[in-house]
Amino acid sequence: MRGEWYRSYGKRILDSAVAISGLLLFSSLLVLVAVLVRLKLGSPVLFRHQRAGLQGRPFTLYKFRSMTNQRDAVGRPAARCPAPYPFRQVAPK
Numbered sequence: 001m002r003g004e005w006y007r008s009y010g011k012r013i014l015d016s017a018v019a020i021s022g023l024l025l026f027s028s029l030l031v032l033v034a035v036l037v038r039l040k041l042g043s044p045v046l047f048r049h050q051r052a053g054l055q056g057r058p059f060t061l062y063k064f065r066s067m068t069n070q071r072d073a074v075g076r077p078a079a080r081c082p083a084p085y086p087f088r089q090v091a092p093k
Helices: 002-040
Strands: 046-052 058-064
Touching: 002 058
Parallel strands: none
Antiparallel strands: 046 058
């Protein structure tokens, strides 16, 4: 009986509590990253991408942008951008 309650309600409550705690703990870091992306790359701060999820149902994935939108004269992504990944200097190699 006790294990049945955990499977029905406890896991959901525990998962929600850990997710909310993590979000509160890291929210200031997320805001800092958003400000840095906005200052270095401009708008939009988030990159949105459609992916296939469970049973092929599409879902939207949101990530912070990390690449520039620089284009060559024809409109293709520039092959030799001086810094295609502007945050690479900060990230470990």
